[in-house]
Structures are given as structure tokens and as C-alpha cells.
Amino acid sequence: MGKEKEMQMKALWWKLVILGGVTLMLLFVLLRIGWLVDERQNRQRAAEAGVAAAQAGPQVLLGPMVQRSCTEEWESVSGTGKDLTKTPERRDFVLSAVPTELKVDGALNQEQRERGLFKVNGYAGEVTLQAQWASLGALTPVAEHKGEVSCEDPRVMFAVSDARGLRAVNVKRGAQALQVRPGTRHDSYAHGFHASLPDQAVDQPLTLSFAINLVGMTDFGIVPAASVTQVKLRSNWPHPSFGGRFLPMSKTISERGFEAQWQVTELATTAPRDLLAGFSLPGVERDPDAGRAYAPNPVPGREQASGIVADTLAFSMIDPVNPYVMSxxxxxxxxxxxxxxxxxxxxxxxxxxxxxxxxxxxxxxxAMTLFFLLLLSLSEHLSFALSYALAAGAAIGLLTFYGAAMLGTALRGLGFGALVAVLYGALFILLNLEKASLVVGASLLFAVLAAVMTLTRRIDWYALNGRTAERPEEEPIGSW
Structure with a gap:
């Protein structure tokens, strides 16, 4: 009898070792499915890059800024008497002035694009700007060499990340419509537009209004390049991720979309100085869970300043139930x-x-492992919640059916299926309560441990080894 108990004990230990190997094998299967998720995420990013290359990428708006190109001409004298020579000299320079006050109002609604199975969030809408210069005194030229100075008419420039997203642009000075030309005529910003300001006196204030019909992809930002910048943005996208260096002063988010407002002064931002210094256009810092931020577009054939404009007011159209992130x-x-x-x-x-x-x-x-593969494949075609319900339902049904045969009775199979259903329900809660996932997961593990301890509290574990507890027979501690 003792030999039989010893053989049973050896069989139990071998079973535990084999189950450890089975667990490692299933861990490898999970890793392979995880690699598949990574591969699909990379294809999603490739689809985003393809859409950006074919239409328009993320947009960052910078400006407006008034500029004036001037030339100073003089003669430099060298030598004396018969050796006296006069050499004509020339200096070209550009004067710039940023707005005293800039008001931005935009409505950018979702415009989804698709490439194969992959969906890319884009936006389209109109952004209006009201820019005021209390004075254009910064455009008054100064002759450094006591020569003759001549200047062109002032012009206003406006830079964007991707000029292909400009569907229509209207610029007005009061009631006068200005002619908009492509390019900014600025060495650091190749993408954008400019408009000449004929007969604009530099000792008078200036007010300009802009109406920009714009399209872009996923991310949008505005550089607060004014003494005072006020921005109001609206969208029908209900899941914005606000980025940049300044969060909104106020925001309203609902299932119908969001509205956000910012106000930034030159006391809090270096953007006006960065713009005057010709720093490069920044990108938009995206939510780290959603992938890398897009870098600013390079300017071919031009040398940019070494710095990048540091400050933006931005948002991203992040999908909180991205199937690859959730999987x-x-x-x-x-x-x-x-x-x-x-x-x-x-x-x-x-x-x-x-x-x-x-x-x-x-x-x-x-069966538990293949649930994750089913979830990934279904979520590429259906909503994540429906995909999760279908995949979990298939796994629970299969395990309930198999559990009835494995455990001997249909009632035990139903009990096993109920336990699996509770686990899948807990997993769904963990995925949707990202901020509270740690406390929910810890509570779940504690509840499982408490259930195991409660159900096994009367088991004599020594009996499994062919022995008995050394204490005399008595009512087990904690018995009910």
C-alpha cells in the first residue's frame, strides 16, 4: 500500500513537471501571437505613412508673420589721391514682425481614410485666424553703413507642415482680399503661402483675417507665435489626446466630439522669438501608446536653423480601442x-x-491561447467589443463542452465554463479600465487566491503524500 502511494506521489510530481513544460509551450505560442500583433502594428504605421504620402500628413500651423525685404547700397572708399577707389557694396536683409494678438477658431471633423484593412484617422475643416499688429515699427529699416535703403512692400507669410493639405486659402486686410501666392519666401519654411501688402504704412496698425480650408492626418498643432494667442478648436472626434507644451485652459468632451480653448502669452512661450530666429517647424508629440510622433517635414535644398520651435498647442485623434493596442x-x-x-x-x-x-x-x-488570435483577426473587421464577445463566446463554449467530458459531468463542465467566463469578463474590464487596471488586477488575483483557499481549507495535503497531519483529529481551524 505504501509503495502504491509512493508511485502516486511520483506520478503527481511528474505531472507538475509536465504541466510546467506545457505552460512554457503556451508562453511561446503567446509570444508568437504577440509578434504577429507587432507585425500588424507596423503595417498599420506603413498604411498611415502611405496615406500621408498620397494626400497630406499631420499638420502644424505657424504664423502669420509680416516680413519686409530691404536692400542697403553704399560705396566703400579705400586709398587716397590717385589710389582712391570706390567699391559699391550691397546688403540684403529681411525685417519681421509677429502679431500682437492672434485669435484662432477651427472646426476639424474626422475624415477617415482606408488602405486595405487599415483605417487612418484624418480630419478636414476650416481654420480662421484674426491677427493684429499694434505697430509695424519693427519693419522700419536702419542704414548700418549710411547708404541708401530701398524696401519692397511688406508681405505676410504663413507656414504649414504639408502644403498639400491646403484646399483653399483666403486672406483679407479689412474688406480687401489679398492675392495669395504659394511658398513663404522664408528660408526656414518652404511649405505654406504668402501675400503681398501693397501700400501698407509701417507706422500704422494692421489687422488681417485668414480662412484656411485644411485637411490633415491624425495630428494637428498650432504654434503660439504672437504676444497673446487665443485658440478655440472643435471636432466631432470624441477621443482627443491633447499634446504640445500647453494643455487647454478648458475643454468639453462628449460622445459628439470635443471643444477646447487655449490662451498663451509671450511671457510663457518662446515661440515668437523662435519664429523670428527662423527655427524649424516642430512636429506633434503623439500619445506614446499610439506610436511615434511625426517629424517635421524637411526643407529640401535649404539650410535651416539648428533649433526647432519648442511650443505647440496640439491634439491627436487617438483611437482608444485601437485593435492592435488592445490585443x-x-x-x-x-x-x-x-x-x-x-x-x-x-x-x-x-x-x-x-x-x-x-x-x-x-x-x-x-483554447485559451487561440482566443487572442481570434480577437486579433476579428478586430480588424469588427468593433473591438463585438470581436471580444465573439472570441470569448467561442472559447467559453468550447471549454464548457470539453470540460463536461474532461470532468465527467455536464454540471462540472458548466461550472468550469462559468469560471472561464468570469476570467474573460475580468480581462475585458482590465482592458477598458486602463488607469485602474493595476488595482482591478490585484483585486482579481486576491479574490482567486481567497476562493482557492476557501475551497481547499478542509483538504489534508499530507494525505496526498500518503501521510496524515501530525496533529490529533480535531475540527479544522477556520471551519464553518
């Missing part, structure tokens, strides 16, 4: 849920006194 989060919990499932099977095996073969553990684990 990646789910897989991170995969091993924990497989182990919890094995614990549930082992507990039912122990309580029902019905032996479960390691191959059956393997099949149960594979």
Missing part, C-alpha cells in the same frame, strides 16, 4: 489567465477526484 494589452495578461485556468482545472480535479491528463491541460491552454 497587445490583452496578450500581456495571457500567461496569468492561462495559469489561473490551470489552477481552476486542478482545483476541480482535486475536488471531483477525477484525474485530468496533461494532454487535456494542453488542449485547454491552447
Amino acid at each position: 497587445d494589452r490583452a496578450i500581456k495578461y495571457g500567461l496569468m489567465f492561462i495559469v489561473l485556468t490551470f489552477v481552476s482545472v486542478g482545483l476541480l480535479e482535486l475536488l471531483s477526484r477525477r484525474r485530468v491528463h496533461p494532454v487535456q491541460y494542453l488542449l485547454v491552454g491552447l
